[in-house]
Amino acid sequence: MDKPLTGALRDDRRPLTLAEYRSAGGYRGLQQAIKNLDPEGVLQQVKDANLRGRGGAGFPTGIKWSFMPRGVGAPKPRYLICNADEMEPGTFKDRLLMEANPHLLIEGMAIAGYALGASIAFIFLRGEYTRAAAHLQRALQEAYDEGCLGSNILGGPFSMELYLHTSAGRYICGEETALINALEGRRANPRTKPPFPQVSGLFGQPTVVNNCETLCNLPAILAEGAAWYRALGRHEDAGTKLFAVTGNVRTPGLWELPMGTPIAEIFEQCAGGMAEGYRLRGFQPGGASTDFLLPQSLELAMDYDVIGKAGSRLGTGSLILLDDRTCPVAMVQNLTHFFAQESCGWCTPCRDGLPWAEQLLTEIDAGRGRPEDLDTLLDLCDQAGPGNTFCALAPGAAAPIQSALRLFREDFDAHIARGSCPYHD
Known part of the structure; x- marks a missing residue:
């Protein structure tokens, strides 16, 4: 399995049912976590896998989790929030995952909740993603019916409630503390940090906010192991990523590829190069909020540090192209x-x-x-x-x-x- 995020998707992109998801190996990672590992073991697996956040910043997920107070006497309840408020221009990776395989996100959140000791979790969804909302709601009901959510998940000691919250907000809600304010019913303004959400987040309790794609990587990490996940990457960063290309190319779209894939490979082999009559002048490598790079940067690997050293950011991994006929x-x-x-x-x-x-x-x-x-x-x-x-x-x-x-x-x-x-x- 070299495409843990999209390998099980149907050709017609209709959402997988729970039965279809399980037949493709779904919920195996959650079972491995709950049956064979304690929360610290799951945390260590995520650290060993070198999973970096896929929302744009690229911060190591396991380290982010470790900032939450743990052990006897740690504050409760603890919260987990999926940031699915995907509003970065040029970015539509999370939309694909939630519309086509909602159980992947649900399983990932259950694994994260177990590792964090979070008894309550929320999917904070962009309001315009109505199709994703409908598919997630059906998948949530299936997961509750089959014991994959709720009390004593998969027959183990862990229980977690998962709620879908449809945002009424704007782009600013993608910032984690503004998202928390919006979830509390407040104006979506960012908060001063510190304290960070892991210490004082939703309703003043320890909270972890992770991007949708980040959470969708967890089932494969737990099912196949950290070493397997690291080996998927082609450069320094581990795993795979959803990369998009928008602009005047022959076949704009979205593809799951190994981290470290050269930009030229995404641009030429996946997107087919520039459309006839157009020449590439520059591109933004990670969505609308990243610095432009010139065509000579096409040979760079799509890794966080590599793109950072080149003067831009990997961001969401969504290439936005500037051609010679666009001002x-x-x-x-x-x-x-x-x-x-x-x-x-x-x-x-x-x-x-x-x-x-x-x-x-x-x-x-x-x-x-x-x-x-x-x-x-x-x-x-x-x-x-x-x-x-x-x-x-x-x-x-x-x-x-x-x-x-x-x-x-x-x-x-x-x-x-x-x-x-x-x-x-």
Whole structure:
């Protein structure tokens, strides 16, 4: 089994029933955890597997879990939350998993809950994912009926209730502390850290928030072992990942591939290369909130550290391509418009800085920009950088702006010098 996330999917992408999931080896990992390991043993397996969070940051999952207080006298109840508020432009990996194999997520959450001693868990789902919600709800009922959730799961001593919560929020709800506030019925603003959620999260209790794809890796790790999982990777990072390609390519889509797969392989073999009449100018390797890279970076491995050293982030692993017939100024303006309207308004660099950046980009794109506007944009990016805001929304929004100014400066200059967009002539 070299595709633990998608290997069991039906060709028609209809959701697997519990019986179909079990026939493909489903719930074997949960049984292995509950019957043969204690919670510390499961935690060690996840650490040994070197599973890194798939939501964008890439933080080691086992280490994140270990920050939760453990042992006699540790606070109870403890909570587990699946972050399925997938709103990063260009990213749709979690949607596939929840729509096509909802039991994979349920089993992963039960394994995580057992390791963490969490008696209550939530799936925090993006509100627009109505099909995923329907499929998850049916799968939850099946899991309860068959003893895979609820009291004494699989006949063991562990019990956990799992609830589906459909979000009414926005992009900011993908930030874990804003998500927790929204789940409590509060405004979705990020919280000051510390304390971190593992110590004081939902309702002030120890809480772990993991991405959907992260949790979906757990069944295979427990069923096949940490060494097997590590061996799936082709570079430093372990396991497989869902990689997407969007833009003017021959076959845009989503594929499960080993971590460390070269970008060129994803771009050329999976996506078929650029569509006829288009040439690649650059790309964002990890979704809309990552820095642009140039075509010479295609040979890089899709690993967290490799992409980081190249000046961007692996993020969600969703490649967004810029071709030679698309205006980079207009592309960045469109992205900035999204981030500006999705700001929660909690901190000044994000609340005021992003709309200002959007306005400047709009003026430049329309041919009304001034040379000094480019310096102002760079200043705004510095003010919205890491450490200056409550969460990563503003730094992520600044990434495509500052990298586009660095890599495609001639396009910005041409708009200002000509008084119009060269791509619209």
